[in-house]
Amino acid sequence: MPESAYLELRDLRVSHGSVEALRGISLSVNQGEIVALLGANGAGKTTTLSTISGLLRPSAGAILFEGRPLHTLPSHEIVRRGITQAPEGRRIFALLSVRENLELGAFTRRDRAGAAATLDWIFELFPRLRERLNQLAGTLSGGEQQMLSIGRALMGAPKVLLLDEPSLGLAPILARAIFQSVREVNAAGVTVILVEQNARAALQLASRGYVLEVGRIALADSASALLRNPDVQIAYLGNGE
Amino acid sequence: MQEFLQQLTNGLAVGGIYALIALGYTMVYGVLKLINFAHGELFALGAYLGFTLLVTLGLSDFMGGVGVVFLLLIFAMGLVAIAGYFLERVAYRPLRQSNRLAAVVSALGASIFFQNAMMLVYGTKALVYPGGILPSVVVSVLGVEIPLIRILIFASSVLLMCLLFWFIHHTRTGAAVRAVSLDQGAARLMGINVNRIISLIFLIGPALGAAAGVMVGLLYGQIRYDMGVGYGLKAFTAAILGGIGNIPGAMAGGILLGVIEALGAAYISIAWKDAIAFFTLILILIFRPTGLLGERVADKV
Ligand SMILES: Nc1ncnc2c1ncn2[C@@H]1O[C@H](COP(=O)(O)OP(=O)(O)OP(=O)(O)O)[C@@H](O)[C@H]1O
Ligand SMILES: [Mg+2]
Numbered sequence: 001m002p003e004s005a006y007l008e009l010r011d012l013r014v015s016h017g018s019v020e021a022l023r024g025i026s027l028s029v030n031q032g033e034i035v036a037l038l039g040a041n042g043a044g045k046t047t048t049l050s051t052i053s054g055l056l057r058p059s060a061g062a063i064l065f066e067g068r069p070l071h072t073l074p075s076h077e078i079v080r081r082g083i084t085q086a087p088e089g090r091r092i093f094a095l096l097s098v099r100e101n102l103e104l105g106a107f108t109r110r111d112r113a114g115a116a117a118t119l120d121w122i123f124e125l126f127p128r129l130r131e132r133l134n135q136l137a138g139t140l141s142g143g144e145q146q147m148l149s150i151g152r153a154l155m156g157a158p159k160v161l162l163l164d165e166p167s168l169g170l171a172p173i174l175a176r177a178i179f180q181s182v183r184e185v186n187a188a189g190v191t192v193i194l195v196e197q198n199a200r201a202a203l204q205l206a207s208r209g210y211v212l213e214v215g216r217i218a219l220a221d222s223a224s225a226l227l228r229n230p231d232v233q234i235a236y237l238g239n240g241e
Numbered sequence: 242m243q244e245f246l247q248q249l250t251n252g253l254a255v256g257g258i259y260a261l262i263a264l265g266y267t268m269v270y271g272v273l274k275l276i277n278f279a280h281g282e283l284f285a286l287g288a289y290l291g292f293t294l295l296v297t298l299g300l301s302d303f304m305g306g307v308g309v310v311f312l313l314l315i316f317a318m319g320l321v322a323i324a325g326y327f328l329e330r331v332a333y334r335p336l337r338q339s340n341r342l343a344a345v346v347s348a349l350g351a352s353i354f355f356q357n358a359m360m361l362v363y364g365t366k367a368l369v370y371p372g373g374i375l376p377s378v379v380v381s382v383l384g385v386e387i388p389l390i391r392i393l394i395f396a397s398s399v400l401l402m403c404l405l406f407w408f409i410h411h412t413r414t415g416a417a418v419r420a421v422s423l424d425q426g427a428a429r430l431m432g433i434n435v436n437r438i439i440s441l442i443f444l445i446g447p448a449l450g451a452a453a454g455v456m457v458g459l460l461y462g463q464i465r466y467d468m469g470v471g472y473g474l475k476a477f478t479a480a481i482l483g484g485i486g487n488i489p490g491a492m493a494g495g496i497l498l499g500v501i502e503a504l505g506a507a508y509i510s511i512a513w514k515d516a517i518a519f520f521t522l523i524l525i526l527i528f529r530p531t532g533l534l535g536e537r538v539a540d541k542v
Pocket of ligand 2: 045046047088
């Protein structure tokens with residue numbers, strides 16, 4: 001049995017009803033790194049993150065975090081263990097205020113002082129959120145909603161942050177701002193798994209990357225090698241434009 | 242004017258009762274998208290447990306007044322909350338992943354079960370709450386004579402609703418309840434234990450229903466094993482009127498329905514009382530299909 005990495009997925013199989021979305025994937029994440037997870041629509045990226053977060057149960061395989069099984073825990077225990085997610089489509093609570101959304105991100109935390117400090121940090125990362133604090137989250141612009149979704153996930157003081165297409169639907173300048181904040185979050189010691197359509201930006205941030213193809217890992221390499229890989233360039237980097 | 246204010250206060254008292262029951266329907270619908278058909282029976286169970294404490298256990302022999310009412314409420318609310326908790330664990334939770342129809346059938350089954358259980362234990366004849374628990378005093382407000390009991394009942398229902406509103410809007414657990422009713426998956430990503438929140442809702446909703454049951458006993462004196470059907474239907478109407486799933490909507494819908502019904506009975510025809518309630522519902526749904534306060538526009542960007 002090889003020693004397990006910080007976060008490790010071993011031969012994971014996951015189905016949505018009769019559709020097998022993950023057909024045995026293995027990947028590992030080291031503490032403190034950013035790992036990019038790339039792949040076409042329907043490849044299984046969201047399914048992977050949902051399974052890590054405990055929203056889906058694998059039919060086979062295992063997930064280990066800090067050497068202990070994660071895939072047997074309910075989702076709220078997984079948050080307590082230190083893994084939070086800003087999900088695909090942001091999923092902010094539209095009828096709750098920005099403040100309430102952020103407070104819910106800290107739902108599992110009991111240290112009020114710590115949560116207040118995290119909130120200050122989030123305001124540094126995303127000053128817009130401070131201005132919008134008492135607004136209903138549903139009234140925010142798309143970019144602000146994404147900031148809120150990430151901020152909310154950070155309020156749980158995660159060790160590992162899962163980001164599912166944070167730049168989707170954002171203007172380039174906003175997308176760049178989001179990527180920059182991901183860099184800062186990582187610099188603060190948070191391990192990141194980044195799912196992105198914008199493969200180039202993701203690989204520029206990440207140290208390593210995995211490419212998913214219909215539920216299997218097609219490629220696993222360092223980010224710089226993936227950026228140079230001709231197959232990746234054609235399929236995911238718009239032919240090296 | 243006298244007549245109008247009389248009917249208005251009567252409507253407010255009944256409306257407060259409808260509102261309390263409606264909250265149970267709307268909160269369960271909010272998180273599970275399920276109509277808890279057994280909720281009317283839990284309301285009736287509250288009325289019966291109040292009767293048990295008063296008569297069988299003889300509380301009314303020992304004391305009277307507001308203290309008794311308080312004890313009745315606590316007793317009935319506590320026990321019915323427990324019944325609600327087990328109802329969800331036994332009848333609904335095992336079917337959470339099944340199709341909707343299974344849960345509906347289970348809800349109807351639970352409703353029949355509770356109704357028959359009350360019939361077996363308490364009989365088919367109406368039971369009578371002993372009189373004189375609350376002094377049958379008439380209070381003069383702005384020259385209008387209003388029975389004290391109506392005021393007390395309306396005030397108690399408003400107090401309970403304020404407590405609920407405060408809980409939902411100003412506590413961390415309350416925010417979690419709202420989060421679960423907006424997006425269960427996202428709520429789970431926050432580390433919220435959704436099953437716990439659902440259990441909590443099946444404690445609170447039935448407890449409020451039980452309070453309403455005791456109030457009906459106090460206000461009208463008579464209770465029957467099948468009283469949950471009629472009141473349940475009215476309260477359900479009120480929940481839809483206010484916008485099902487919406488807590489302030491259930492409060493407003495209940496009170497509005499009570500008032501419209503009372504005024505309609507007085508000025509149109511008492512025989513049309515129920516028809517007026519449903520006619521109001523139809524009218525409002527034509528102009529506001531989501532109910533009075535239902536679904537404020539949620540920006541989905
Ligand atoms: N709730 C669901 N029910 C049934 N099938 C699903 C469900 N969610 C995903 N799938 C299927 O599982 C497969 C993987 O989907 P997934 O959402 O994980 O892909 P993805 O890589 O995140 O794609 P995208 O880039 O479009 O977000 C797809 O074939 C998809 O159709
Ligand atoms: Mg996806």
